[in-house]
Amino acid sequence: MTTLPTPPRPAFDAELKAGLAVVGGMFPPTITPDLIDFMRTSYASPPLDDVFSERRIIRQDHTISSHDGSPMLVSVLRHAEATGVVPAVLYAHSGGLMFGDRFSGIDLVLDWVDQLGAALVTVEYRLAPEHPDPHGREDMYAALLWLAEHAGALNVRADRVLVAGASAGGGLAAGVALAARDRNGPALCGQVLDYPMLDDRCATPSTAQFDGVGVWDRVSNLTGWDALLGAARGSAHVSPYAAPSRATDLGHLPPAFIDVGAAEIFRDEAIDYARAIWSAGGDAELHVWSGAFHACDIFAPHTAVGRSMIATRNAWVEKTLAD
Amino acid sequence: MQELLGRIARLDPSASLGLRVIACFDELVVGRVNTRALLASAASLAACTAGFEQRSPARVVRIAPDGHRDDTLAPSRRSELTAHATEDLRVWLEREGPQQPNDAIILERLALAVRIRHGHGRREFDNRRYVGLLVDETVEEEQRCISATALGLVAGRRYRVAVAPLFAVWTTHPAGPEDVVPTPFGPVHAVVVPADHGELDATPCGIGSPTHVSELHHSFRTAMVALRLCDPPSSPRVRADDLGGIVGLLADSAGAGHHPDVERLAAVLEHPWGAATIDAIVRTGTVRQAARDIGIHHSTMQDRVETIERILGFDPMDGFGRTRIGTAHIMWRLENSRVLELPPPPAGR
Numbered sequence: 261m262t263t264l265p266t267p268p269r270p271a272f273d274a275e276l277k278a279g280l281a282v283v284g285g286m287f288p289p290t291i292t293p294d295l296i297d298f299m300r301t302s303y304a305s306p307p308l309d310d311v312f313s314e315r316r317i318i319r320q321d322h323t324i325s326s327h328d329g330s331p332m333l334v335s336v337l338r339h340a341e342a343t344g345v346v347p348a349v350l351y352a353h354s355g356g357l358m359f360g361d362r363f364s365g366i367d368l369v370l371d372w373v374d375q376l377g378a379a380l381v382t383v384e385y386r387l388a389p390e391h392p393d394p395h396g397r398e399d400m401y402a403a404l405l406w407l408a409e410h411a412g413a414l415n416v417r418a419d420r421v422l423v424a425g426a427s428a429g430g431g432l433a434a435g436v437a438l439a440a441r442d443r444n445g446p447a448l449c450g451q452v453l454d455y456p457m458l459d460d461r462c463a464t465p466s467t468a469q470f471d472g473v474g475v476w477d478r479v480s481n482l483t484g485w486d487a488l489l490g491a492a493r494g495s496a497h498v499s500p501y502a503a504p505s506r507a508t509d510l511g512h513l514p515p516a517f518i519d520v521g522a523a524e525i526f527r528d529e530a531i532d533y534a535r536a537i538w539s540a541g542g543d544a545e546l547h548v549w550s551g552a553f554h555a556c557d558i559f560a561p562h563t564a565v566g567r568s569m570i571a572t573r574n575a576w577v578e579k580t581l582a583d
Numbered sequence: 584m585q586e587l588l589g590r591i592a593r594l595d596p597s598a599s600l601g602l603r604v605i606a607c608f609d610e611l612v613v614g615r616v617n618t619r620a621l622l623a624s625a626a627s628l629a630a631c632t633a634g635f636e637q638r639s640p641a642r643v644v645r646i647a648p649d650g651h652r653d654d655t656l657a658p659s660r661r662s663e664l665t666a667h668a669t670e671d672l673r674v675w676l677e678r679e680g681p682q683q684p685n686d687a688i689i690l691e692r693l694a695l696a697v698r699i700r701h702g703h704g705r706r707e708f709d710n711r712r713y714v715g716l717l718v719d720e721t722v723e724e725e726q727r728c729i730s731a732t733a734l735g736l737v738a739g740r741r742y743r744v745a746v747a748p749l750f751a752v753w754t755t756h757p758a759g760p761e762d763v764v765p766t767p768f769g770p771v772h773a774v775v776v777p778a779d780h781g782e783l784d785a786t787p788c789g790i791g792s793p794t795h796v797s798e799l800h801h802s803f804r805t806a807m808v809a810l811r812l813c814d815p816p817s818s819p820r821v822r823a824d825d826l827g828g829i830v831g832l833l834a835d836s837a838g839a840g841h842h843p844d845v846e847r848l849a850a851v852l853e854h855p856w857g858a859a860t861i862d863a864i865v866r867t868g869t870v871r872q873a874a875r876d877i878g879i880h881h882s883t884m885q886d887r888v889e890t891i892e893r894i895l896g897f898d899p900m901d902g903f904g905r906t907r908i909g910t911a912h913i914m915w916r917l918e919n920s921r922v923l924e925l926p927p928p929p930a931g932r
Binding site for chain 2: 273274275277278279280281282283284285286288289290298301302306472473559560561562563564566567
């Protein structure tokens with residue numbers, strides 16, 4: 261314990277700060293290991309059948325085989341009228357690597373299904389600490405291989421696959437893009453990394469700025485990475501597919517869309533990741549949203565900041581993905 | 584956000600969602616957001632479109648739960664879901680079907696926030712509610728007494744203020760006046776109860792000193808100190824009464840400053856044995872009692888006491904040293920309190 265004061269930090273946007281009065285009741289700022297069970301209850305996705313039917317989205321579940329032969333559930337969502345061969349999105353959900361399910365935070369990406377006509381493949385990857393590294397990331401990669409192999413049967417374009425994820429899922433999506441490059445895997449047309457969890461070392465200035473406030477503070481992040489990596493966290497033995505900030509070469513990756521809040525711990529690692537892509541000659545679009553706490557577009561999509569984040573991201577995805 | 588409120592209610596059926604709605608609008612007013620943002624929050628909390636109409640100059644705004652303008656044809660307004668913010672300004676909820684439990688409080692808070700946004704009433708004063716005025720010492724005594732009367736408190740009787748985080752678990756709710764009050768540590772739930780009120784069943788909860796009506800601001804500050812000393816589950820509630828004179832001093836001190844004893848104590852607490860040892864020293868009278876308290880040999884305790892003396896620069900077992908270490912320990916606990924950041928334990932819920 262230290263009595264060092266928390267460094268000064270950017271303020272939350274007023275509308276978002278008001279939202280925190282509600283969000284804090286189900287997603288506390290500081291998540292310690294003893295709160296994992298609480299979060300598994302509070303962050304579980306609600307029943308979505310009504311949402312799907314209202315938006316005319318058809319859901320098909322498939323049990324596929326993961327990297328170690330374990331069965332794994334994926335859901336394919338597509339619009340009732342998207343009958344031809346359509347672009348596909350491989351989606352990794354949020355939840356700090358420890359909680360959430362394949363429908364957590366899905367509302368935001370449903371726009372890509374009913375407005376852009378894409379097929380969304382969302383993955384029930386295994387969670388830490390019960391399933392430490394490499395399961396989460398290799399589950400995601402196995403889902404990419406399955407998607408590419410079954411493109412014909414799924415009626416999706418193998419040459420138009422986007423990988424996307426939010427928070428912990430953003431880190432997994434970045435890891436999938438790195439692995440696909442290094443393993444000569446399926447081609448990706450883009451990667452959407454929403455406020456991604458990229459760096460297990462937890463040592464950036466923005467990490468130190470947010471302690472006990474907002475959503476997903478410094479301690480929560482340590483809890484998540486410790487659950488995934490155990491004693492290896494912060495050591496030289498961490499795979500870049502698990503913690504993409506560890507990658508030394510960010511060249512030859514699909515175009516990246518990265519967004520992050522200015523008022524959250526992931527601000528600096530997201531900025532650094534974009535910078536490293538540019539340094540390697542790659543294509544990245546980076547948006548840093550003033551006053552935004554982590555995942556504020558999921559929790560408070562009605563706010564001016566939330567609406568802007570969603571609209572900006574959707575425009576990039578349309579440009580990258582749509583026929 | 585209505586979906587989030589639903590999750591909170593499922594996690595803790597006793598949770599007061601009304602308090603969260605109040606806290607949300609309090610932040611919107613403090614943040615000086617515009618009419619559209621107020622309507623967007625109301626619509627998101629209610630999960631139906633929220634509307635605003637100004638007669639002169641004529642202006643209508645309708646915002647859907649996703650924060651976008653609602654361009655659909657407006658349904659006819661329901662009088663029970665319409666509120667006058669001023670003579671000239673009206674707000675409403677476009678609820679289809681039966682009224683929902685939080686509709687009334689959302690509409691009330693929306694109307695008040697719109698009224699303030701449009702320059703009616705003084706932001707700092709008139710629009711704060713009675714409990715907030717009652718516990719603020721910078722408010723004139725006359726205004727505090729008016730607030731107390733409006734709340735049904737009786738001059739001459741003694742009361743206490745109890746405070747709890749918005750996420751506190753209440754087994755039973757006391758009957759006294761209550762509200763959300765902003766503090767530098769975030770919004771808290773404050774309730775005024777008679778001085779002789781029995782045990783309060785909230786976790787965590789700080790219970791202030793008993794005072795007369797005009798001094799309840801002091802009771803509130805002692806309750807805040809007590810709350811920040813809670814450490815559930817081992818100390819779910821702290822009573823200011825149990826802390827004696829020091830609670831009054833801490834309640835009225837300016838807070839963060841330079842405290843060498845606290846900084847040195849923090850160095851002691853970096854030892855793995857630090858927290859338990861300091862706690863035992865503060866609560867007992869001798870090295871032997873402290874050793875017995877945590878089940879170690881007294882010579883081990885003696886070694887630790889010597890280490891502590893070396894770091895602190897005074898003997899924690901001797902005379903005024905006991906007062907110094909006790910004070911430093913309470914101040915360290917206050918500075919490092921996380922009680923306002925953590926949710927209730929999930930067990931059984």
